[in-house]
Amino acid sequence: MLEQEAWLAGLPAPLREALAGCAEGVLPANVAAMHLLSASSEAALERAIAAVEVGLASALLGGAARARLEELRRLIDEHPAARELVSAVLAEAAEHGAAMGGGGVAYWARAFDRAAKASAEASVALYSLGDPALLNAATAEVFDCLRGWGLLKGGRVVLDIGCGIGRVAKLVSPDVGIVVGIDISRRMLAVALERCAGLSNVLLVQTSGRDLAAFPDRAFDLILAVDVFPYLTSVGLGLVEVHVAEAARLLRPGGDLVVLNVSYRGNPESDRADMASFAARHGLTVLRSGERPFRFWDGLAFQLHRPV
Numbered sequence: 001m002l003e004q005e006a007w008l009a010g011l012p013a014p015l016r017e018a019l020a021g022c023a024e025g026v027l028p029a030n031v032a033a034m035h036l037l038s039a040s041s042e043a044a045l046e047r048a049i050a051a052v053e054v055g056l057a058s059a060l061l062g063g064a065a066r067a068r069l070e071e072l073r074r075l076i077d078e079h080p081a082a083r084e085l086v087s088a089v090l091a092e093a094a095e096h097g098a099a100m101g102g103g104g105v106a107y108w109a110r111a112f113d114r115a116a117k118a119s120a121e122a123s124v125a126l127y128s129l130g131d132p133a134l135l136n137a138a139t140a141e142v143f144d145c146l147r148g149w150g151l152l153k154g155g156r157v158v159l160d161i162g163c164g165i166g167r168v169a170k171l172v173s174p175d176v177g178i179v180v181g182i183d184i185s186r187r188m189l190a191v192a193l194e195r196c197a198g199l200s201n202v203l204l205v206q207t208s209g210r211d212l213a214a215f216p217d218r219a220f221d222l223i224l225a226v227d228v229f230p231y232l233t234s235v236g237l238g239l240v241e242v243h244v245a246e247a248a249r250l251l252r253p254g255g256d257l258v259v260l261n262v263s264y265r266g267n268p269e270s271d272r273a274d275m276a277s278f279a280a281r282h283g284l285t286v287l288r289s290g291e292r293p294f295r296f297w298d299g300l301a302f303q304l305h306r307p308v
Contacts, residue, residue: 007054007061015039015048022068023055029071030134031127031298036076037086038126045083049076075129082129089115089126104235105184105209112185116165120191124164125227127297135167138296142226142260143171145293145301151256152176156221159250161212161243162228163204166192173199176222184209210239212246223247223257227299233263241278244304248282251306257284259302268300279304 008016018035021027039045055061055069076082119130128135146152152175160169163181165188173179173196181196181204183189189204196202207214209232225243232239240262247257262271272290279286288303 007051007058011048011051012040012044015044015051019048019051019055019069019072022072023061023065025064025068027298028127028294028296029068030075030129030296032072033075033079033082033129034086034127036072037083037129038090049073079129079131082131085119085130086126089119104239108231108235109184109186109209112164112183113187116185116187116191120165120188124167124188125297134296138294139167139171141294141296142168146172146224146258147175149288149303151222151258153221157219159212159215159220159223161223161225162231163192164188166195166202166204168224168226169202169204170196170199173202177201178203180205180215180220182207182212182214211242212250215250217249218252220250221252221255223251223255225257225259227261229259229262230264233265237274240274241281244275244278244284245282247304248284248306253306253308255306256287257304257306259304261299262302271300271302275302275304283307 008019011019015036018027018032022029022032036045036048039048052069052073056066056073061069121128121130121132121135125135125138128138143152152172154175155177158172158176158179160179160181163169163183164185166181169179169181169192179202181192181202183192183204183206186206189206192204196204205214229240229243232243244257251257259275262275265271268290275289276286284304284306286302287305288301290300290302292298293301
């Protein structure tokens with residue numbers, strides 16, 4: 001395995017895993033760059049960059065692995081401000097323990113308000129390195145998957161949970177009837193309002209994050225949760241199940257709940273097992289369970305379907 005090779009020796013485990021994953025092609029270069037730039041110290045980052053140079057010079061790595069490491073090095077070189085930006089955003093949401101318990105949702109609302117102030121792009125996708133072009137490319141992949149799966153159809157009513165700065169809502173709006181975007185962060189919604197200005201079929205609403213009680217039964221054809229469930233998971237799996245149960249209530253027959261990332265636990269099998277359990281308890285069928293369809297993001301895709 002690449003992670004056992006000499007070029008990775010001496011690195012902290014998270015950085016070693018990020019570089020090995022990039023070289024092996026299981027971790028996108030921009031995601032690996034995010035992990036390197038979030039290193040605990042400048043010295044650790046310098047060691048990781050030095051390891052990239054050793055890897056590029058290694059005869060043990062094939063051409064594809066070296067090309068991936070070249071892309072990683074290029075991304076870091078082309079985003080000199082990304083280290084400071086990544087650190088600033090992480091600093092606003094570092095104390096995950098503070099999110100546990102009854103105050104968890106309120107904690108995340110404050111954290112995302114501050115993170116959005118640091119960088120709108122990085123606050124919703126740190127792997128964009130604060131680069132609008134990278135964020136647009138990653139968002140376009142989400143759109144292409146949804147369209148390829150036959151989920152974007154004229155007249156459909158869509159709920160975008162944790163809509164953030166409105167990037168997904170804006171992109172899908174021309175292909176559907178109505179998009180309702182909800183978020184707990186006032187600052188993110190302010191950015192989303194600017195981004196979606198002039199789109200008459202996009203409605204943006206601030207909600208509590210504790211449930212979806214603001215909406216009536218069978219109100220939606222498609223419910224999206226793009227990288228928002230990990231924050232629900234940090235508060236507790238019970239809150240995740242509440243949202244799956246609410247989605248089952250809100251979906252019309254034949255409708256779908258698409259969850260892109262369930263957690264940051266680093267345990268895909270646990271994510272798959274939890275989603276299968278929630279789906280079974282609330283009358284939904286699992287159509288996709290932890291697929292990896294993206295080039296610019298390592299998120300796991302789940303699709304839960306409400307039978308007709």
